[in-house]
Amino acid sequence: MKQSSDVTRVLIHGASGRMGQALLRLLATREDLRAVAAVSRSKPAQRVVDGLPYFAVTELHGVPTFDVAIDFSLPDGLDAILGLCVERGVPLVSGTTGLSESGERALDAAATTVPVLLAANFSLGVTVLGDLVERAARLLQTWDCDIVESHHKHKLDAPSGTALALGARAEQGGAQPSYASLRAGDIVGEHTVQFAGPGERIELVHRATSRDVFARGALHAAAWLAGQAPGRYQLRDMLR
Numbered sequence: 001m002k003q004s005s006d007v008t009r010v011l012i013h014g015a016s017g018r019m020g021q022a023l024l025r026l027l028a029t030r031e032d033l034r035a036v037a038a039v040s041r042s043k044p045a046q047r048v049v050d051g052l053p054y055f056a057v058t059e060l061h062g063v064p065t066f067d068v069a070i071d072f073s074l075p076d077g078l079d080a081i082l083g084l085c086v087e088r089g090v091p092l093v094s095g096t097t098g099l100s101e102s103g104e105r106a107l108d109a110a111a112t113t114v115p116v117l118l119a120a121n122f123s124l125g126v127t128v129l130g131d132l133v134e135r136a137a138r139l140l141q142t143w144d145c146d147i148v149e150s151h152h153k154h155k156l157d158a159p160s161g162t163a164l165a166l167g168a169r170a171e172q173g174g175a176q177p178s179y180a181s182l183r184a185g186d187i188v189g190e191h192t193v194q195f196a197g198p199g200e201r202i203e204l205v206h207r208a209t210s211r212d213v214f215a216r217g218a219l220h221a222a223a224w225l226a227g228q229a230p231g232r233y234q235l236r237d238m239l240r
């Protein structure tokens with residue numbers, strides 16, 4: 001485990017993506033974290049950008065020493081970065097959504113040897129929204145619960161990871177949610193959880209207008225996870 005006084009060396013997996021770029025931009029403003037490797041699926045156009053080495057996923061074995069990996073890629077990218085983290089005994093923060101059951105099981109297995117934190121949404125607002133949804137579901141047992149999510153037209157998975165996570169909280173409260181998804185324009189991410197009863201309804205809405213909220217949350221999680229023992233963690237564990 002790294003010493004708490006050190007700067008934490010971070011590997012970004014999915015570096016060329018929308019989230020990867022936001023993470024690298026915000027990482028540059030942190031004194032406690034330093035990017036030491038950027039990994040993407042394709043071969044990088046430039047090997048080194050502003051002193052940061054870029055790697056294709058096929059070159060993962062050659063990345064320098066790092067203290068924590070942050071992964072925002074696609075489900076089929078998970079195995080390789082998880083394998084590297086286990087091999088090197090390093091924690092993994094992942095925001096990748098749309099994981100299969102076998103992807104989830106691989107995270108559980110890795111968590112027996114390294115700290116692993118997966119969150120479908122790293123914004124503070126959605127973390128709080130989960131609590132509100134579970135409470136509303138508990139209080140409104142006979143009402144219908146529906147979750148509507150809207151995202152940019154390049155998003156591949158539906159329903160979004162956030163919608164499914166909010167749905168799981170609704171189920172914990174006793175609701176049986178249904179889902180609807182919209183893909184349009186450049187919407188960063190919007191989620192509405194609706195509870196409808198006879199003659200009235202409640203809508204709990206979260207709108208993200210910048211990916212920076214997700215990136216900031218993931219960086220915060222990475223700094224925290226670097227000091228934890230092996231195990232499977234959630235964002236809520238950071239708030240205890």
Ligand SMILES: NC(=O)C1=CN([C@@H]2O[C@H](COP(=O)(O)OP(=O)(O)OC[C@H]3O[C@@H](n4cnc5c(N)ncnc54)[C@H](OP(=O)(O)O)[C@@H]3O)[C@@H](O)[C@H]2O)C=CC1
Nearest residue numbers: 014016017018019040041042073077095097120121122214
């Ligand atoms: N948890 C959260 O708060 C959030 C989660 N997300 C999730 O993060 C993920 C990424 O989103 P976004 O940045 O918009 O996606 P992009 O498509 O913009 O970026 C994906 C990145 O992952 C890389 N990649 C894709 N497949 C692989 C692979 N098999 N191995 C290694 N790298 C791979 C791509 O490399 P290349 O460019 O070479 O193809 C690219 O760098 C999605 O699952 C999304 O749902 C998004 C926002 C917030």
Ligand SMILES: O=C(O)C1=N[C@H](C(=O)O)C[C@H](O)C1
Nearest residue numbers: 097120121155160161162189
């Ligand atoms: O792909 C995205 O963009 C987002 N994905 C996450 C999800 O699937 O919930 C989080 C956020 O809504 C943006």
